[in-house]
Amino acid sequence: MDFKLNDEQRMLEETVGRLVRDAYGFETREKNRNSALGFSTEMWQQLAELGLLGVPFSEELGGFNGGGQELMVVVEGFGRALLLEPYLATVVLSGTVIDRLGSDEQKAQLLGSIIGGEQRFALAAYEGQAFYDHTQVTTRAVANADGYLLNGSKAVVLHGDSADQLVVIARTSGDDGDAAGLTAFVVAADAAGVSRRGYPTVDGLRAAEISFDNVQLAAAARLGDEGAALPALEAAIERGIVALCAEACGAMEVACDQTLEYIKERQQFGVAIGRFQALQHRMVDMRMALEKARSMTILAACSLELPAAERQRRLAAAKLIIGKTGRLVSEEAIQLHGGMGMMDETAVSHYAKRLVMIDHQLGDQQYHLQRLSALLAVDDDVA
């Protein structure tokens, strides 16, 4: 057993750490957030130059060939800075679907453009009435002479407003909730019949409602076999869960640090409020939540290659714990900051918002508790 990072992972950690320290202070982040795009294209180019957009992809494609641990190390650094750029949408979610399903040619072209920072992608998977169930897909792609005709709509597509290309999950056969019959397509965001309504999210990111009205796709737009996209979609969600857990750890760490610093400085009744035991114990519970979150993130990051049942169990448990601990850290960070915690200008409020919104991505704690319940095994009692 070994919990230490290897040399390459430490190098990645340092690269990300240096980048966000030097180029991503809170003021810069706020400036980027308030720009029309909602993030910085210069930053995106820097991520490309440092090779960070290629972390999960193979070396032949120009990537880093990283697994869950490398993803964890990188995204945790992003979480510390509340990075706004569409790494999750482009690299983790869309990138994984393309990587799993694409032909060699599609991978070279599409992943190449991701790694180089030339194109940004968004994964259009979830739908309005589906909550967090990724098999509830009513968007349909019907084969025709030129390829497929796409109709339907997708909800809260992360960074769907600014993506150049969309990876769309559509049903080519079967009914709502069926595991079979889902197919992935790459659709240009400006294709005829695609309409997007972009908006900011509570935590300062961007998303979009996207509808497809008789969008004509070429046959070559299809990724992988018809009707067989589910395993790739689930792999993307699992990677996404590792990324969200890691991002939450980074954000929680900063929220804890800033709160600790605040209660050591803020004076009330003639002493620093951190002298009060009632506050000390709440601060301890925040730090304990961070330790739990970190433990589960490590577990999730090291579990992506395991057989399905154990992998799903661990990922559901990790996302559940992240949901619980993220809420606790957020609420306590605001509470211990008092009125200052309610202010937009106080950085910690933004950490709190991101942590709570992470619970609304790729399944909240209720959803993952249900999943874990379904996977509950009665194991052998030894004695």
Next chain:
Amino acid sequence: MDLEYTAEELAFRDEVRAFLREQLPATIAAKIKHNRRLTKDEHVLWQKRLHQRGWAAVHWPTEHGGTGWGPIERHIFDEECAAHHAPPMLPFGVSMVAPVIIKFGTEQQKQQYLPDILASNVWWCQGYSEPGAGSDLAGVKTRAVRDGDHYVVNGQKTWTTLGQHADMIFCLVRTDPNAKKQEGISFLLIDMNTPGITVRPLITLDGEHEVNEVFFDDVRVPVANLVGEENKGWTCAKYLLTYERTGIAGVGQTKSLLSHLKTVASEQIVNGRPLIEEPLFRARLADAEAELMALEMTNLRTVSAAADGGVPGAESSFLKIMGTVLRQEITDLFRRAAGPYAMPFLSEGDDAVGPEFAGAVANRYFNYRKLSIYGGSNEIQRNIIAKAILGL
């Protein structure tokens, strides 16, 4: 990073499993599984079997007859023992007083006490707490006054776990009443057969006799029984506490409890179907399982960090809080799994009423309230973390 055990660690685990299968009497395992109290003889029998295998003192150095195991081996051993329902190791001799004797004792004390602790020939108990000094140990009032070659001890200890069986007690006593709180305390070893000692049972809320009051009335203790220097007992006390906190997460026991609970819940039929299929109960089980995974990983991270030597620091306070809260939650679920059969109160030896598992669930639930109180209450653990880790 690699969360898997190495080949050597897996081989070690197999060795432990084989030993437990061969040496642990089924009657004892059944008692532990169903939360029944062991007799003194049963405790001693198990300790002696461990001693025969060379595994009585898992964290002692090998020169004194310990295993010399590192934190990961100790973790594996704990986990396997719990999974097989082995009796928990009695800590008073082997993990509490012995490390203090090894660290601060004279050569003569080491020779006199350590072999009998190792072989479980002598039963020790702990004399720390007093009616006025629970978690605030520095408040001890029991007096020891020097009189020639003896100390004369007067005072009272309380919450003395299994003191009714003990041959020896290690005590914190006040040797300088005028010194500041922590500076006038000494660490004394006292023979329980000395005239002037009275042990009185305290019956806890679960109806059990586990703890005692111990009264000292002009008890004469040889000066040779002082460990370390006079008035420097606080150093010994603190050192002992760090040992008390190793293995504090209770991962092995929690796994075993949860595993048993799942079996019970799949056998209990409620409204025509197994309790485990009832969504709300199942969700609480799943939640406990997620918390257990977080506890285990946090424990492994701490164990792994300590693997280079030394004992865990204030991080073990996180483990104490997380571990005790989770075990208490599981004992609550056991109580619910028994339904109305949680209610019958059974004394030791009474025939079971209702399902076999149900007899002791309420008792254990109440007994386990102690987990967040003893060994430094969970509030004290928070104070420790606030000070040592957060710098508050």
